[in-house]
Amino acid sequence: MPMYFPDLRSVKVCAETMAEHQLSDNKYKGIIPETESDLPEARRQLGQYMRDIWHDEIAALEIELAVDENDYEEKLSNAIIARQLRRL
Numbered sequence: 134m135p136m137y138f139p140d141l142r143s144v145k146v147c148a149e150t151m152a153e154h155q156l157s158d159n160k161y162k163g164i165i166p167e168t169e170s171d172l173p174e175a176r177r178q179l180g181q182y183m184r185d186i187w188h189d190e191i192a193a194l195e196i197e198l199a200v201d202e203n204d205y206e207e208k209l210s211n212a213i214i215a216r217q218l219r220r221l
Contacts, residue, residue, distance in 0.1 A: 136192060139201035141172055147196065148179050159186050 138144050144166055151161035163178030164171055180193040191209070194200075198208045 135200070135202070135205050136195050137201050137205065138176075138196045139199055141166055141169055144172060144175055144179065144196065148175060151179070151182065161186075 138147065148161055148163065148165040151159075152165060154160045161179065161182050163182060164175040166172045166175035176197050176199065180197040183189045183193040183196065194209055194212050195205075198212055200208050
């Protein structure tokens with residue numbers, strides 16, 4: 134099931150939830166965005182957290198690419214293809 138992170142509120146809720154994780158080793162320790170200017174760095178840090186702690190590349194891309202229900206497939210497909218091409 135796709136997750137959408139199109140705005141400040143959605144990224145903030147995700148960051149807060151991950152920061153409150155019950156296992157201290159898995160807690161998110163990055164930026165919890167309060168303003169739009171915090172958002173790009175928070176997306177980067179939260180995406181990296183999803184890769185490093187949860188080994189979830191798709192969730193990381195969903196966060197970093199600011200996907201919504203209208204552009205989910207296009208943005209994700211383009212990002213995955215670009216990553217595959219870089220590996221060649």
